[in-house]
Amino acid sequence: MKPVDVSCGTLVVDACGRLLLGHVTHTPRWDIPKGLQDPGETLLDAAMRELFEETGLAFPADAFRELGRFDYRRDKVLHLFRVDVGEMLPDLAHLSCTSMFPHHVTGKPTPEMDAFRWATRDEVAALCWPRMAAKLLAIGW
Numbered sequence: 001m002k003p004v005d006v007s008c009g010t011l012v013v014d015a016c017g018r019l020l021l022g023h024v025t026h027t028p029r030w031d032i033p034k035g036l037q038d039p040g041e042t043l044l045d046a047a048m049r050e051l052f053e054e055t056g057l058a059f060p061a062d063a064f065r066e067l068g069r070f071d072y073r074r075d076k077v078l079h080l081f082r083v084d085v086g087e088m089l090p091d092l093a094h095l096s097c098t099s100m101f102p103h104h105v106t107g108k109p110t111p112e113m114d115a116f117r118w119a120t121r122d123e124v125a126a127l128c129w130p131r132m133a134a135k136l137l138a139i140g141w
Helices: 043-055 120-128 130-138
Strands: 003-014 019-022 035-036 065-073 078-085 101-102 109-110 111-117
Touching: 003 043, 003 111, 019 043, 019 078, 035 043, 043 078, 043 130, 078 111, 111 120, 120 130
Parallel strands: 003 078
Antiparallel strands: 003 019, 003 035, 019 111, 065 078, 101 109
C-alpha cells in the first residue's frame, strides 16, 4: 500500500477574517499556499517553506498556530497551520511565487500561482476547487 502524501499549508488570515488565496496558474481556481512535505522536513518547516515559495511571505515559527491533520483525498492528507496577520498586509502586490512547474506547451518554468487576493468565507466556495472549498469551510478560521 502506497504511503499517503502530506501536503502542508497555511491559512493566512487578516484582521477582517479573510483568507489569503493564490490563483493557480492556467486554471480558473484559487488555493491556499501548500505543498508536499520533503523527506526529513517537519510539518511546520514544510508549511513555512511552501508559504515562502508560493507567496514570498516569511513569518517566525511562533506565528504559526497548528490546526492539525485533515483527510483530503485517498492518497493525500492536509496538515494545516494558521497565521494571523491582522492589518499587516493591506496590499498584496508585493507577493510573488518562486515555485515553478514546466508550462504544458512551452515547457518554460511557470509560477504555480500568478495572482493573490483576500477571500471571505462566502467567496471560498466559488473560488476554490470544490474539495478544497469544503475542507476550508469546515475549518474554523
